[in-house]
Amino acid sequence: MTARFGRAELPEDLERVLHKAVRIQWITIGALAVTVTMVFLAMGNSQAMKAAWIEDMLSFAPPIAFLVAVRMVNKPPSEGYPYGYHRATGVGHLVAAVALCAMGLFLLIDSGMGLLKGEHPPIGSVQLFGQTIWLGWIMMAVMAVTSIPPVILGRIKIKLAKELHNKVLYADADMNKADWMTAVGTILGVAGIGIGLWWADAAAALFIAASILRDGYKNMRGAITDLMDTRAMTFDDREPHPLIGKINEHLRSLPWVKEAGSRVRDQGHVFHVEAFVVPRGPMPPLEAFEEARDGCIDLDWKVQDVVVVPVPELPTEAGGQRQHQSERNL
The missing domain is CATH 3.30.300.30 (ANL, C-terminal domain)
Known part of the structure; x- marks a missing residue:
């Protein structure tokens, strides 16, 4: 009888779950590519739109970290890595969390300075099909449309994360679920400018920045404690694992x-x-x-x-x- 160490051969049903999770993450990357392009083209001078665009850019980190980790974790142990490569998941989780924290802090400072300086972001008009349309309507329409895929994908990922006990996937799902808040905040900020509330845009950007920073801190805390060998917890870190x-x-x-x-x-x-x-x-x-x-x-x-x-x-x-x-x- 020989000891079994280092590898995690998934049961057949969970192998199918893992393949589904990989497909979902590739779909996420494709959806993000479209979203980032649409938001960039409609961004204009809005601070809220800028913050939402940066958040969408950062959203690439968790699915990429998940896909990289999936390719590494089942590599067999070696003399240099006698415990295998399972920690790749935790490292990917930490990298994504640090990126979120850094950008959330930057946006918080940038948006706060804009609010304190009393900057009035101009939102002009564009010619579309021979009609003059206020750019704010396009911004709000783009945010409404791009908020739908993350909500759907986030619900799917939470279920997959629980089955696979994958905290990177759960962190990604958590961010996806919160994206509708970013969209709503951006829409309110742009609408505020439209009715003469110059500060609404910067306030919405601050709200988005705080949301990014909160997600980053939550995930960084979970990633660090896992890497420090805390007691094994459930996939959502709510209680000790049964x-x-x-x-x-x-x-x-x-x-x-x-x-x-x-x-x-x-x-x-x-x-x-x-x-x-x-x-x-x-x-x-x-x-x-x-x-x-x-x-x-x-x-x-x-x-x-x-x-x-x-x-x-x-x-x-x-x-x-x-x-x-x-x-x-x-």
Whole structure:
């Protein structure tokens, strides 16, 4: 029997989910290319339109990071990378988040300065089919049309992110869902100029910049904590992953195990598990540890790189403190 480390062969049904996610990301890139072009052509001197255009440009980062990571994560471990390449997902997540934070901060300062200086952005008119049309109508129409694809794609990606436990895909979906706020804010800003509220455009740009910065900070915090080996969380970082409890329950169910606890960290889309067991009676044979390890792996495709370690008592980080507290309460 040989140890299984480093690779994450997805079950057949999840392979189909992954292929669907890849297709969705290519569709996203295509939709973004059209959106960026349309917004650029209609941008004019509007600060809100400029902010929306930059946000659309930044939206390329998460799908590109996802596609690059997908090509890397299943490469087999090597001497230089004995744990495999699963961290590529986390690195891509961090790169996209830092880009969002940097641009959100820049736009926040740029838009704020425009508001403080009292800049009055002019929005002229264009000749279209022999008619003179206020450019603001075109801007608002473009934002209304381009807000539809992100909402649809975002809903699809959230479901795929949950099935694949992929936080880059979830971050991308989260940004897509928020894009309608950017569109609404831009439309209100341009409409405000149309009715004489010169400050509405800069205010809308500030709203968009704050939204970008918020998304960037949220994703950067999640990416950094994952890379720092925090406890494995669900794909949306809302709570500890339930697999931690299932692993401990499985180990405790073994007849030769008195107590068990584990440290589980997220490698990007699979988990690395250090399981600690307190044997009941004499030390069991090596085969018992191999069966315990394989049993953990068989619980879920995300469970990888499992190490089962015999200890006289559980370490605090693996639940030992809680055990001691419960014993004192008896």
